[in-house]
Amino acid sequence: MSDEATLWLAFILIGLATTLPRASFIVLGSRVSLPPVVQRALRYAPAAALAAIVAPDVLVVTGDFVPLNPKLAGIIAAVAAAVLWRNPWLPFIAGMAVLLGLRAV
Amino acid sequence: MAASPFRAGAREGFLGFLPLSVGLIPWAMVTGMAMISTGLTPLQAMGMNVIVFAGTAQLGTLPLIAIGAPLWLMVATALALNLRFVIFSAAIAEGFRGADSPTRWFCGHLLTDGVFAHCVEKMLKVDDARWRLGYFLAPSLWSWLLWQASTMVGVFAAGSIPKHWSLEFMASIALLVLLVPMARQRPMLVAAMVGGATSVILRGMPLRLGLIVGIVAGIGAGFAAEHWHGRKEVP
Numbered sequence: 055m056s057d058e059a060t061l062w063l064a065f066i067l068i069g070l071a072t073t074l075p076r077a078s079f080i081v082l083g084s085r086v087s088l089p090p091v092v093q094r095a096l097r098y099a100p101a102a103a104l105a106a107i108v109a110p111d112v113l114v115v116t117g118d119f120v121p122l123n124p125k126l127a128g129i130i131a132a133v134a135a136a137v138l139w140r141n142p143w144l145p146f147i148a149g150m151a152v153l154l155g156l157r158a159v
Numbered sequence: 160m161a162a163s164p165f166r167a168g169a170r171e172g173f174l175g176f177l178p179l180s181v182g183l184i185p186w187a188m189v190t191g192m193a194m195i196s197t198g199l200t201p202l203q204a205m206g207m208n209v210i211v212f213a214g215t216a217q218l219g220t221l222p223l224i225a226i227g228a229p230l231w232l233m234v235a236t237a238l239a240l241n242l243r244f245v246i247f248s249a250a251i252a253e254g255f256r257g258a259d260s261p262t263r264w265f266c267g268h269l270l271t272d273g274v275f276a277h278c279v280e281k282m283l284k285v286d287d288a289r290w291r292l293g294y295f296l297a298p299s300l301w302s303w304l305l306w307q308a309s310t311m312v313g314v315f316a317a318g319s320i321p322k323h324w325s326l327e328f329m330a331s332i333a334l335l336v337l338l339v340p341m342a343r344q345r346p347m348l349v350a351a352m353v354g355g356a357t358s359v360i361l362r363g364m365p366l367r368l369g370l371i372v373g374i375v376a377g378i379g380a381g382f383a384a385e386h387w388h389g390r391k392e393v394p
Contacts, residue, residue, distance in 0.1 A: 061203060061224070064233055068220055069210040071237035072244070077267025079249040081260065088249055095382045099246040101347045102278050102354030102377025104338045106370050107272070109355030110362050111331045118358060125328060132332045136339045142178030149332040153325060 130152035168285075168293030176277045176298035182333020183273065183302060184309045185326035189212050191313020197221045201314050212268070212303065216240050242371050249274045254282025254291055262292070267298075269299035276337040345388055350381025359379045 079086070088096070112125045132149030137143075163169070194217070196202035211217050216237045223233045247270060255263055278295050285291050342348040354377025361369030 055174060060230070061199075064204065064224060064230055065207045065210045066221075067230055067234050067238045068207075068216060069212075070215050071234050072211055072213045072241050072269045073242040075238070075244040076248055076270040077264055078245050079252040080267040080270065081263045083252055083255060083263065085337060092298060093250075094385070095378050096246060096250040097372060098347060099243070099250055100380030101341045101351040102274070102381065103243050103246070103374045104191045104276060104334050104341075105351035105355035106358035106373035108334050108338075109359045110330050110369075111328075111372075111377075113355075113359050113380055114362055117362075125331070128328065129268050129331065129335055133335060133339060136336045142336075143181075145336050146181060148331055149173035150329065153328055157323070157325075 124153050124156035127156055164287045164290040165293035166234070168287070168290035168295075169297035170293075172278065172281075172294035173297040173301060176274070176301065179277060179333050179336060180298070180305055181303050182330045184329070186214050186330040187309035188307045188313035188316070189327045190217050190292040190316075191310040191342075192317040193218055193221055193315055195317040197225045199224075203301075204314050205307075205311060208307060211235075211237075212306065213241065213271075214306075239368055239371065242313065243374055244270060246374065247272075249267075251275060251279050251282055254279070254295065257288035258292060266292075267296055269296075269303060271302055272303055273333065273337070274299050276334075318372060342385055346381045346384040349384035353377045353380035 077083040079088075108129070112123075112129045113119060113121065115123050115125075128149040132145040135144040136146040190208070191204065194207060195201070199207065207217060219240045220233045220236055223236060226306055235237060248267065251270070255266060258266070274295070281294060282291050285294070343350055354373045356373075357376040358369050358373030361372055363369070364372070
C-alpha cells in the first residue's frame with residue numbers, strides 16, 4: 055500500500071480519468087460536433103457496450119468459454135421475463151431464482 | 160396543479176429508472192467490500208467512492224493500488240475502462256443543447272452506463288430543455304445517492320454477506336434488461352451480438368481492452384447492418 059498522500063493523489067487522478075471522458079462531448083457541445091455519419095454509427099454504441107460488458111460475465115466461467123452454465127440460464131430467464139411481461143421487477147426475480155435454483159441442484 | 164417541465168421530466172426519468180437501479184445495489188456493495196479487502200480504511204474507501212464514482216474504474220484499479228503500482232499505470236487503466244464514456248458522451252451531448260457550462264460539467268460527472276442507456280433516447284427526442292434536464296438529473300442523482308449508500312453498506316458489511324448469493328449477478332440482469340427494447344431493431348441486435356461475441360473472444364486482452372474492441376466492432380457491425388437493410392427499420 056502506497057503512503058497516504060500518494061493514495062489520495064491516485065484517487066484524484068483516477069477521478070479525472072473518469073470525469074473527463076464522461077464530460078468530454080457533453081461540455082464541448084455544439085463547439086465540436088461529430089460528422090452525421092459518426093453520429094449515426096454512435097447510435098449503436100449503447101447496445102454494443104451493454105452486450106460487451108454482460109457477455110463475458112454470462113459466457114465465461116473462470117477464464118473459459120462455457121456456453122451452458124447457470125448464469126446464462128438465469129439471463130435467459132430474465133430476458134424472457136422482460137419480453138413477456140411488463141412488470142419491471144420480474145426479470146430480477148426470475149434471473150436470480152434460476153441462477154440460485156440451478157446452483158442448488 | 161400544473162407541474163413544471165423540469166419536474167415532469169424528473170418524475171418520468173426517475174420512475175422509469177427506479178426498477179433498473181436495483182442492479183446498482185449489489186454492484187456497489189461488491190465495490191465497497193473489494194475496497195476494504197484491498198486494505199483501504201473506511202474513510203479512504205468512501206473518499207475514493209465519492210471522487211471516482213465509477214464501479215468499473217474502481218474495481219479495475221484496486222489491484223494496482225494494492226501492489227503500489229505507478230500512478231501512470233492506474234490512470235491508463237482507468238482511461239481504458241472509461242473510454243466507452245467518450246462514446247456515450249458524444250451520443251447524448253445533443254440532449255444538453257441549451258444548458259450552460261457548469262450544468263454540463265455536473266451532468267457529465269454524473270453520467271453512468273445505466274443512466275445513459277435509460278436516458279439517451281428521450282434526451283435526443285424531447286424538445287423542452289428543462290424537461291430534458293429533469294429527465295437526466297433525477298435518475299443521475301438517485302444513482303449517486305444509491306451508489307454511495309450501498310457502497311457504504313458494503314464497506315461496513317465486508318465479510319458478513321455470503322459470497323455464494325452472487326448478488327452481483329443483478330448488475331448483469333439490469334444491463335441486459337436495458338438491452339431488450341433496443342434489440343427489437345435488427346441493426347441494434349446485430350451490434351449487440353457482435354459486441355458481445357468480440358468481447359468474449361478477446362477477454363484475454365490486457366487492461367480489459369477487449370471490451371473497447373468489442374464496442375467498436377459492435378458499432379461497425381450495426382452500421383453495416385443498417386446499410387445492408389436499406390435503413391428500413393431505422394426511425
